[in-house]
Amino acid sequence: MVVDKSSEASPLCCALPMYSPKYSSYVTEEDSNDLNHTPKHKRTNVLLTNSASTHDLRRQEVEKEKQDTNSPRGALEACLTRCSISSTSSSLDDPPPNREATENANADAEAGGKNHRASSNWGKFFKHWKRKSMKRLSSFPPLAHRRNKNVDQHIDGLNVHDIYDFQSSLHSFSITDLEIATDNFSPENIIGRGGYAEVYQGILPEGKLIAVKRLIKGTPDEQTAEFLSELGIIAHVDHPNTAKFIGCCIDGGMHLVFWLSPLGSLGSLLHGPSKDKLTWNRRYKVALGTADGLMYLHEGCQRRIIHRDIKADNILLTEDFQPQICDFGLAKWLPKQLTHHNVSKFEGTFGYFAPEYFMHGIVDEKTDVFAFGVLLLELITGHPALDDSQQSLVLWAKPLLDKKEITQLVDPSLGDEYSLEELRRLTSTASLCIEQSSLLRPRMSQVVELLLGQGGVDMTLREDKRNMMQRTYSEDLLDSIEYNSTKYLRDLDHIREVALAS
Numbered sequence: 001m002v003v004d005k006s007s008e009a010s011p012l013c014c015a016l017p018m019y020s021p022k023y024s025s026y027v028t029e030e031d032s033n034d035l036n037h038t039p040k041h042k043r044t045n046v047l048l049t050n051s052a053s054t055h056d057l058r059r060q061e062v063e064k065e066k067q068d069t070n071s072p073r074g075a076l077e078a079c080l081t082r083c084s085i086s087s088t089s090s091s092l093d094d095p096p097p098n099r100e101a102t103e104n105a106n107a108d109a110e111a112g113g114k115n116h117r118a119s120s121n122w123g124k125f126f127k128h129w130k131r132k133s134m135k136r137l138s139s140f141p142p143l144a145h146r147r148n149k150n151v152d153q154h155i156d157g158l159n160v161h162d163i164y165d166f167q168s169s170l171h172s173f174s175i176t177d178l179e180i181a182t183d184n185f186s187p188e189n190i191i192g193r194g195g196y197a198e199v200y201q202g203i204l205p206e207g208k209l210i211a212v213k214r215l216i217k218g219t220p221d222e223q224t225a226e227f228l229s230e231l232g233i234i235a236h237v238d239h240p241n242t243a244k245f246i247g248c249c250i251d252g253g254m255h256l257v258f259w260l261s262p263l264g265s266l267g268s269l270l271h272g273p274s275k276d277k278l279t280w281n282r283r284y285k286v287a288l289g290t291a292d293g294l295m296y297l298h299e300g301c302q303r304r305i306i307h308r309d310i311k312a313d314n315i316l317l318t319e320d321f322q323p324q325i326c327d328f329g330l331a332k333w334l335p336k337q338l339t340h341h342n343v344s345k346f347e348g349t350f351g352y353f354a355p356e357y358f359m360h361g362i363v364d365e366k367t368d369v370f371a372f373g374v375l376l377l378e379l380i381t382g383h384p385a386l387d388d389s390q391q392s393l394v395l396w397a398k399p400l401l402d403k404k405e406i407t408q409l410v411d412p413s414l415g416d417e418y419s420l421e422e423l424r425r426l427t428s429t430a431s432l433c434i435e436q437s438s439l440l441r442p443r444m445s446q447v448v449e450l451l452l453g454q455g456g457v458d459m460t461l462r463e464d465k466r467n468m469m470q471r472t473y474s475e476d477l478l479d480s481i482e483y484n485s486t487k488y489l490r491d492l493d494h495i496r497e498v499a500l501a502s
């Protein structure tokens, strides 16, 4: 299905100097497949282009990522080139190839065609991985924990300097393991469906519960790309507030395996029949934990990670309501030297988009901060980011926040069972997070302080502090253009209409 809603006269069109003057939005065939699993207003891919197909752009992006050694996929590609070279030119016991040989072989590999090389590399990598690790991927030690550089420099012909830090305890499951665990992927064991995957619950022989994410969308090559993107991030994320990845399986499709989060997603609780379990204290705990997890991704990881799809459905809950950020399918590494990342294709979820993202395709920490602000509003109000009649929670809540009528925002199902002081903290933080100018949004470390009541919400002080810190690209950009809230609301409305009309 293709929807071309060109709108040259639209305010949004005028605000898109970096792109074609003609604004086109497509809901592609791929997306129409998504619709089988995800309500179409919830998830969208919108392209700012009128000259290339979705596939062309996706292919270009994948190629760009492969060559960018700072991207998860690029790091793996670099490693695989060497893996391919070492497996064709030497046995695993041979000494590692010297630099010249590697460069020559690299050149040959280039000449042999990138696409072919890529797929054969992955094939070799997967075979190699399975053969060498069987049950444990201990051949990929975390970089941070390596002790002896010389000993570890080349492991089985792979130069670990080119590999990001795989967790050392990951398992390589066979398809039989997963079939046994999930009762042959019985539909009864499906616990979640996203745009890209079906998630099954399962049980391991030792009695531990797992969640198996089976990628279902697209061709095998596209699934491999999605799988590697997500694997490239989650394999080196480790925090109490991120989903617990335990391994994967590459037989009969692409599978990622996690410990089961017994309460499912925040979205299913908040907008489902068990809403009453979400008392005020638990909501506050979820807000704090999620902020902590996001602060870790942005500021605590070896590399800056932008999640790009923070939403209630992507926050899992443990038995004691500890939130765990999941679904790193859209996540990006942001190298330190880059202020931001630019995307030509919008992926994510309506209701959570930051203005600089849908206007300019800019991705940085502040796009996640905006989405986190929407999540806070969801926790406070119990309303979804976009309701069945496509009304945006931000648009509804903003006037009440501005007028400080905060008690009117509280989820009626909570009655009076909430702390006014905590409500003040959550609402003032949400208010800052959803500022249309990313300059005015706090960073996640500041969000944590604000939520804990330690931030001193004195804006003057915060402004001074901010001026001393490095500004993000989107901060500069939005600061330099006149962008007021009326325009923001108009643009938000417009892009929603364009993408949803079909």
Ligand SMILES: Nc1ncnc2c1ncn2[C@@H]1O[C@H](COP(=O)(O)OP(=O)(O)OP(=O)(O)O)[C@@H](O)[C@H]1O
Pocket (backbone or CB within 6 Å): 038, 043, 191, 192, 193, 194, 195, 196, 197, 198, 199, 211, 213, 243, 258, 259, 260, 261, 262, 264, 265, 268, 309, 313, 314, 316, 326, 327, 328, 329
């Ligand atoms: N470890 C887990 N424990 C319990 N439930 C889970 C787990 N992982 C995923 N789920 C459930 O499956 C759903 C879909 O998972 P996920 O978001 O990873 O899939 P996706 O296809 O990438 O989704 P999206 O369309 O948001 O990209 C989640 O919202 C959650 O309900």
